[in-house]
Amino acid sequence: MSEEKKFIRFMSARKVAAAFSLAAVLASILLIAVKGLNFGLDFTGGTLIEVIYEESVPLQEVRNTLETNGFESAIVVNFGSDTDVLVRLPQGLSPTLGEQVLSALRADSPYDVELRRIEFVGPQVGEELREQGGLAVLLALIVVLIYVAMRFQMKFAFGAVLALAHDVVITLGVFSLVGWDFDLTVLAAVLAVIGYSLNDSIVVADRIRENLRGMRGYSPVDIVNISLTDTLGRTLVTSGTTLMVLVALALVGGEMIHSFALALLVGVGVGTYSSVFIVASLLVAMKISPEDLIVPEKEGAELDELP
Known part of the structure; x- marks a missing residue:
């Protein structure tokens, strides 16, 4: 092995992060079930x-x-x-x-x-919009699962989808806790959060896959830590500039996009956290290894290559 690479040991805090995320998700589900969301006119009529x-x-x-x-x-x-x-x-x-x-x-x-x-x-239209909105979020998660599984590997797909579900549930939980209006603009923001968080997760997953294939002499946990360290600068710059814009929109953007900006503020913040800790922690928990990325050879492949 060449000179040892310096990296931040993110995964040493994965158990604490898992406990925090589990508590936040359960609290959000409980809030949504007991208190519910403060649906706006789009959903209530x-x-x-x-x-x-x-x-x-x-x-x-x-x-x-x-x-x-x-x-x-x-x-x-x-x-x-x-x-x-x-x-x-x-x-x-x-x-x-x-x-x-x-x-x-x-x-x-x-x-x-x-x-x-x-x-x-009308109230019937509002009810239909609620159902269609829920189906839109569910469909987005299913499409993400299929896409990541095809591009990477099933372990990456499960990690990405669970992280996205984590982001959506916590964002909804915050809206339920604070009592902010939940209308079509907020639903659009939730779908945008799925896309933003997915982009972050793919960047992290791509670097983990690359390092698993190319680095030798490191354990899978260290490779995950190295990958997170490599992408940390990009994550902080992207999330930081995005949050700056969203803060400006929330403060001076006007009443009509205020809820939209708040939903994105919560979602982007949670999504940045989940792309670092949730996706990577799930890969470590599922014991990701270089062997998972080996493409199996088809039977008779050598015979097919003969003239």
């Missing part, structure tokens, strides 16, 4: 009204107007500018409710109020 005021109006005045007219459960936010107001009302209300809200706002405001759009989502 209801009415969405966008209006534009002639001048900027404090949102509290709009809320007070709606409460006075019997719409206590209305959610009022700015949409893009101080004069653009978005009103969300929960399910159980009629499709004509939008016109009633608009009339109330016009009657109470000294400024002109222009209607931009009215959208009504």
Whole structure:
């Protein structure tokens, strides 16, 4: 063996990481089962009204107007500018409710109020969207399992899929714990987290495969540690720049993408952790070795090569 390579012993903390991840996943599942998710209008159904005021109006005045007219459960936010107001009302209300809200706002405001759009989502449509969203996440995990198994090896595939499931469950658990709105934009963010985390996992798996094939004199655990050390710089730079952008989006991106940015912030953070500890730890637990990467020869292959 040539000069010994220096590396960080990530796998020495794999048992602690496994215990932490297991506790976080179980807590997330318990939260989702007991408390549930705070589904937004996309999934629960209801009415969405966008209006534009002639001048900027404090949102509290709009809320007070709606409460006075019997719409206590209305959610009022700015949409893009101080004069653009978005009103969300929960399910159980009629499709004509939008016109009633608009009339109330016009009657109470000294400024002109222009209607931009009215959208009504029925509860049945919201339920279908929930089911389709869950199927989309499940299908994404199945496709990842097949892809990684074909590109690498089944042990890598199991590690990648379990890490992705870990990221999704914890992200949903955080949303359940904090009570953030879960709508279609958050579902899109969850699917984006699967893609981001998969990319990180493949980079790590590719380096582990390369080192398992090319390095001699090291144990599989040391090779995994060396591979993680080799990719650490890339992981930190990629995740760091991504998180910087997401923080900016969460702070100044506006209400409409706030939940999207929060979901990606949680997912990217957890995904970075899982690509280092979960994927690699599972490979070590499954006793990955260079022999796993040897392509078996077909019977009669030597005869096929004869002229």
